[in-house]
Amino acid sequence: MKKKPPKAKFTAEDDDLLVDLKEVRKLTWKQIAEHFDGRTAGALQVRYCTKLKARSIDWSDEDVEALHEAMKDYEDERWIVVSQKMGSKFTASVCREKYNEIKGL
The missing domain is CATH 1.10.287 (Helix Hairpins)
Known part of the structure; x- marks a missing residue:
């Protein structure tokens, strides 16, 4: 069985695009995945939910x-x-x- 090559790390630009597509443009995960070569909708959702979503919360x-x-x-x-x-x-x-x-x- 062949090993898959390691995925490239998310860049700051990737993160910014992901947040924009999800929060501003309100795209589905499937639609968002079309903007990222080699990334699945699931991988993008995990990235957003675990690393990015909390950044956009306003703290009073x-x-x-x-x-x-x-x-x-x-x-x-x-x-x-x-x-x-x-x-x-x-x-x-x-x-x-x-x-x-x-x-x-």
Whole structure:
């Protein structure tokens, strides 16, 4: 069985064209594939959905604040889990402080 040659990486121009065809011109994946030699509709859809779609989302100030809060909550919960694994001797904040100290943060 012959090996397929590796696909060329997507260029910035490919990405820009893909976003334009999908978001501005509202083409189907089959129609979009006609603009790309050697790329299937499925491959283009995967590229768009996993790498490009999120770039076109507008973040409001509220969205950014919610992200900060979610990360703060995650950080707090993460250190609680770490302290539980260390045993009752160490609190979450003590574990966080020691970790930052040994990592030079």
